[in-house]
Amino acid sequence: MTSAPDYSRGVDAERALKFAVQRFRGDRAQVIEGFIEPAAPTWDHERAARLVRRQIENRVDELGCVEGSGNLDLPGSSNWYIPDIAVVPEELAKGGGALLPDQTLLIVEVTSESNAETDRVVKRRRYAxxxxxxxxxxxxxxxSVTLFSxxxxxxxxxxxxxxxFGAVLRLPEPFDLDIDTGGLGPV
Known part of the structure; x- marks a missing residue:
């Protein structure tokens, strides 16, 4: 006979929410302040991220890192982010699980109409x-582009x-390179 689950100790809501988002059916999803949001960027959004990625990829390789959009966990909060680009050391990228924001060298978020305020305010605060x-x-x-450090x-x-857009933005060490923002706007 199978016994019923013991809920007397309560449920860890943060753990349950993050477990659910990792098994989200359909597109990828992230958790923003406790709300599950699909992460389905548009083509113009992807184009802007690609233009940044192309400008940093050689330096990322030189640093022994990987750039991508893997999961970032923010323990102790109801947040699970999928950044547009995160640069992480190669050895950390081999683990397969989520990483923490402090394990990154750089995080890039590209706004869309649906998430601009989240990227400008919530994610900026949480990443810091x-x-x-x-x-x-x-x-x-x-x-525009803004670098926070x-x-x-x-x-x-x-x-x-x-x-x-159109300005050149300098990424500091360990990147020490210029980002041309001219192509980031509408075509």
Whole structure:
């Protein structure tokens, strides 16, 4: 005879939510402040991410890293993010599981009409709180790029931008390269 599950100790809501999103049927999904949101970017969104990815990929290889859009867990919160681009050390990318924002070298988010405020406010605050060293916001709605660095509990203490599309943005060490933002806007 099978016994009923013992719920007397309660359910860990954070763990249950993150378990559910990892088994989401259909497109990939992320959890933003406790709400499951599909992560289904449009082609113009993907185009902007690709233009950034192409400009950093050689330096990423030189650094022994991988760039991609793997899962990021924010333990102790109801957040599970899928960034547009995250740069992580190669050895960490081999584990198959989610990584933490502080294990990245760079996180890039590209706004869409449906998520612009989330990328500008919520993710910026959370990435700083979880010590992502560099956060590049490609704001397609505003036509600008902003680089946030020096994370802390109260947010990023260094902000470079916003710069209008067409400007050249310098990524600091360990990248030490310029990003041409001219092609990020509408064609």
């Amino acid at each position: 709180e979880y010590r992502a060293p560099l956060y590049l916001l490609v704001d397609r709605m505003e036509g 020096e994370p802390g509990q109260l947010g990023y203490t260094s902000v470079d931008g916003p710069h209008p």
